[in-house]
Amino acid sequence: MSAEPPLGTGPAYRLWAATYDVENPLTTMDSLAVRFFSHDIVGKSLLDAACGTARRLVFPKGHAPKSACGVDLVFEMLAAGHRDPARPRTTASGDLRALPFGAERFDVVWCRLAAGHLLKIAPLYREFGRVLRKGGYAVVTDFHPDAIRRGHARAFRDASGATHVVDHVVHDADAHEAAARAAGLTFDAAGSLGVGMEVRPFYEHAKKLDRYTADQGLPLLLALRFSK
Numbered sequence: 716m717s718a719e720p721p722l723g724t725g726p727a728y729r730l731w732a733a734t735y736d737v738e739n740p741l742t743t744m745d746s747l748a749v750r751f752f753s754h755d756i757v758g759k760s761l762l763d764a765a766c767g768t769a770r771r772l773v774f775p776k777g778h779a780p781k782s783a784c785g786v787d788l789v790f791e792m793l794a795a796g797h798r799d800p801a802r803p804r805t806t807a808s809g810d811l812r813a814l815p816f817g818a819e820r821f822d823v824v825w826c827r828l829a830a831g832h833l834l835k836i837a838p839l840y841r842e843f844g845r846v847l848r849k850g851g852y853a854v855v856t857d858f859h860p861d862a863i864r865r866g867h868a869r870a871f872r873d874a875s876g877a878t879h880v881v882d883h884v885v886h887d888a889d890a891h892e893a894a895a896r897a898a899g900l901t902f903d904a905a906g907s908l909g910v911g912m913e914v915r916p917f918y919e920h921a922k923k924l925d926r927y928t929a930d931q932g933l934p935l936l937l938a939l940r941f942s943k
């Protein structure tokens with residue numbers, strides 16, 4: 716593990732952009748949870764808030780929303796996505812806390828693995844409450860608070876192979892619910908996904924099956940859904 720202090724959002728994702736799209740146990744769980752919580756996006760307008768490289772805005776034929784766009788704070792993440800012709804060009808620079816859209820624009824808003832980069836989550840939910848249409852919903856996922864408490868960190872390898880840790884602020888499920896409620900959203904559901912069979916191949920590939928045994932059951936992903 717890296718001995719340097721955790722990196723803030725800008726420095727971390729500027730470094731991570733080149734290798735970001737490599738899937739890992741956390742991103743695999745994120746995909747499972749988001750598919751479950753937003754299985755009905757076909758024909759809807761979707762905003763992926765903190766979309767990174769926009770890798771989640773590529774849909775199989777017949778499963779696409781009516782429209783899909785994304786915003787992210789870090790130019791290098793957006794630029795990495797733009798190098799892939801399959802990804803949409805409907806992404807732009809923007810901050811989760813001040814979304815560059817008018818009110819009631821979207822049926823569905825995603826915020827995947829980004830809330831822990833914010834010191835406070837109230838502005839995020841205030842913005843989701845504003846840009847969602849009545850009847851719309853938000854799906855928010857993040858690194859699980861229990862994983863942080865058990866000493867796990869959000870770490871990545873840059874293109875040179877060096878490992879870095881990213882700063883992460885713990886927001887418990889209760890804090891998400893309180894902030895969402897204050898923004899006029901209603902709690903629909905929450906779930907925790909832990910290390911299990913779905914992610915065993917990552918450990919196997921890394922020749923770390925002993926680590927898999929130790930991590931089994933560890934909650935890695937928190938997922939929440941709120942409606943307007």
Ligand SMILES: C[S@@+](CC[C@H](N)C(=O)[O-])C[C@H]1O[C@@H](n2cnc3c(N)ncnc32)[C@H](O)[C@@H]1O
Pocket residue numbers: 724728745764765766767768769770771786787788789792809810811812826827828829832833
């Ligand atoms: C772990 S990545 C997730 C990217 C994407 N949601 C995915 O699942 O592939 C977190 C992203 O949040 C972005 N981010 C962090 N703080 C942000 C903010 N205040 N506004 C917009 N994006 C932000 C980072 O630049 C980074 O691309």
